[in-house]
Amino acid sequence: MKKEINEKILLVGCQLDEDDLRFQYSMKELEELSETAQGEVAAILSQKRDRIHPSTYIGKGKVEELAALEEEFEPDIIIFNDELSPSQIRNLSKELNARVIDRTQLILDIFAQRARSREGKLQVELAQLQYLLPRLIGQGTSLSRLGGGIGTRGPGETKLESDRRHIHRRIDDIKKQLQTIVEHRERYRERRKKNKTFQVALVGYTNAGKSTLFNRLSIAESYEENQLFATLDPMTRKMVLPSGYFTLLTDTVGFIQDLPTSLIAAFRSTLEEVKEADLLLHVVDSSNPDYHQHEETVESLLNDLGMDGLPVLTVYNKRDIRHPDFVPAGGADQVLVSAIDSDDRKRLLLKVEDIVIKQMDPYHVLVPASEGKLLSQLKNETILKKLEFLEDSQAYEVIGYHLEDHQIRGSIKKFQK
Template sequence: MTKEETKEFEKAILVGCQLQSEDEGRFGYSLEELKSLTKTAKGQVVMTITQKRERIHPATYIGRGKVEELLQLEEELEPDVIIFNDELSPSQVRNLSTKLQARVIDRTQLILDIFASRANSKEGKLQVELAQLQYLLPRLTGKGIELSRLGGGIGTRGPGETKLETDRRHIHRRIDDIKNQLSVIVQHRERYRERRKKNNTYQIALVGYTNAGKSTLFNRLTEADSFEENLLFATLDPMTRKMILPCGLTTLLTDTVGFIQDLPTSLIAAFRSTLEEVKEADLILHVVDSSNPDYFNHEQTVHKLLDELGVESIPILTLYNKKDKKHPDFVPSSQSSSILVSAFDESDLLFIKTTIEDTMIKDMKHYQVSLPSTEGRLLAYLKQETILKELHYNEDSEKYDCTGFIFPNHSLTGQLREFYS
C-alpha cells in the first residue's frame, strides 16, 4: 500500500467478543468477514482484539479489563475508528464513546455505511437513508457530543448524515416522507412486473452471499456492464437485462444485492421491495463461492433468507462458482440441483444456459406444428418465446415443420392449435 493510498484509508481497531457457546471456526470467520467489510469501507485494520466471555457485558460489550487494554491500544495506535463485531445497544455505544476518543461503530453501522457508498439509484439511496434513520433513532438520546463530530469517515457516510443532529420529530417526519416516496417507487415497480408477466417473459433471479461472483456471472451471461469487484456488496441496486438462451428464447435475468450473515434487520426490511424481484422470478440461480472455506454457512444463510421471503415454490438451480479455485474440502450440497462452474469459462456459461432450458422444459408443454411460409411472424415468435428444438422446411408440403416446448399459459398456445400436425 502506497503512502497516498494509506492517507485515503482510515485506521481501524476491530473488537470481537466470543461467547463460550459459540463455535471457534464460525467466530474466526466472522472476524475475517469484518476485516473484509472494513476494507470495503476504505478502512485499514491496524489491530484486532478479542475476548471470550460467558455473556456480552451489558454496559461495555467487553469486560472492564479489555476496555482498559483498548484504551492503551488507542493511545498507542491512534485509530480513527473502533469497530465492534456485533450490534451494540444504545447504552453500550454511549458508554464506550465516553471512554474512547475514536469513533465507536458496530457491525450494523459499518454495513449501513457500505450500502450508503454503493447506492446509485434514487430507490437505493432512499432505502439506505431509511435504514440509517431507523437504526440511529433509538441511539439519539444523549449523543450530542458524538453527533457533533460525525463530519466524515467510516460509519458516517450516506444521505442520512445531515439529519442526525435534528430532533426526533424531524427524523420521524423524514422517515414518513421516505416511506411515501418508496411506496410510489414500489407501485411503479409492481406495474413494470405486471407488464413483464403479460408479455409472458421468463424471469430469472441471481441470488447469493455477497462476493460470490453474481455480478461477474450476470455480466458474462447477459453481456451487461454491472459493477464487479472483489469487494463485499459491490452490487446494491438490482439490474435486469435480457439473456438469450441457445435455443433463441429471450429471458430476463436480474442481479440482486448480496446476502450476509447477521444482515441488519432494518436493511432486510428496507430492501424488501427490491427483493420482491426474487419472489416474482420463475427460476432462482443461487450462486455459491466454492473457493470460500465457509461456503456451507453462506449457502445456509441464503436459504434462510429465501425462506423468509417465501419462495419455496420457485425452482432453484445452485451454481457453485469459482471451480478453478475451489476449496480442498468443498463438497456440493445435495439439497437442490447444482452445477460446478467458472464465470470465465465459455463452455460453463453455455452449460448454465442449456441447464436453464432443461429446467424450463419441465414446466412446458410439447408442441409439433407445420407452419405455411406466410406465417413468418409466428415463426419468429416461436424462435424468441418458446424452446424451438427442431425446425426444417418440408418441400413436399411447402411448410415449416416445428417441434418444441411452450408454456401452457402463453398467448401463442391458442394460435398454434390450428397448425398442429
C-alpha cells in the same frame, strides 16, 4: 483523482458459544467489510464470554485493554462485531477517544457508498435513519463527533441529532417516495407477466461472483469488483439460452450473515423482484472456506422473505480456485463453474434451458410457409427443438416448448398435429 486516506481501525469481537472457526470467519468478514469501506485494520481484540456484557459489550478488563491498544495505535475508529445498544455505544464512548461504531453501521455505510439508483439511495437512507433514531435519545453532545468517514456517510453527515421531528418527517417522506417507486415497478412487472417472459434471478452471498456471471450471461454492464456488496441496485437484462430463447436475468444485492434487520426490511421491495422469478440461480463461492455457512445464510434469508418455494439451481462458482475442502451438496440441481470460462457458461445455460423446458408445455405443429409472422413468433417466444421445411406440404414441421398460458397457444392450436 485525489486518493482517499484510509482511516485506521481497531476491530473488537466477542465470542459466545459458537465454534472457534465460525467466530474467526465472522471476524475475517468484519475485516473485509472494513477494507471495503476504505479502512485499514491496525489491530484486532477479541474475548470469549458466556454472554455479551450488557453495558459495555466486552468485560471491564477488556475495555481497559482496548483503551491501552487505542493509546498504542491511535485509531480513528473502533468497530464492534455486533449491533451495539444505544447505552453500550454511550458507555464505550465515555471510555474511548476514537469513534465507536458497530457492524450494522459499517454495513449501512458500505451500502451508502454503493447505492447508485434513486431507490437504492432512499432505501439506505431509510435504514440509516431508522438505526440512528433510538441512538439519538439522551446522547447529547456525543453525536456531535459525527464528522465524516466510515459510519457517517449518508444522513449521518447532517446534524440530524438536533431535530428528531425532522428525522420522523424525513422517514415518512422516504416511505412515500419508495411506495411510488414500488407501484411503478409493480406495473412494469405486470406488463412483463402479461408478455409471459421467463424470469431468472441471481441470488447469493455477497462477493460470490453474481455480477461477473450476470455480465457474461447477459448483455449488460453491472459493477463487477472483488469487494463485498459491489452490487446494490437490482438490474434486469436479457439472457439468451442456447436454443435462442430469450429470458430475463436479474442481478441482486448480496446477502450477508447477520444482515441488519432494518436493511432486510428496506430491501424487501427490491427483493420482490426475486419473488416474481420462475427460477433462482443461487451462486455460491466454492473458493471460500466458509461456503457452507454462506449457503445456509442465503437459504435462511430467502425463507424469511417467503421465497423458499421457488425452483433453485445452485451454481458453485470459482471452480478454478475452489477450496481444497470444497464438497458440493448432493442433488441434481447444481453445477460447478467458473464465471470467466466460456465452456462452463455454456454448460450452465444448457442446465438452465433443461429446467425451463420442465416448466413448459410441449407442442408439435405443421405451419404453412405463408404464416411468416407465426414462425417468427415461435422462434422468439418458444424453445425450438425442430424446425424443418417439408417440400410436399409446403409447410414447416415445428417441435418445441412454450410457457403455459402463453398467448401463442391459441395461434398454434389450429395447426396442431
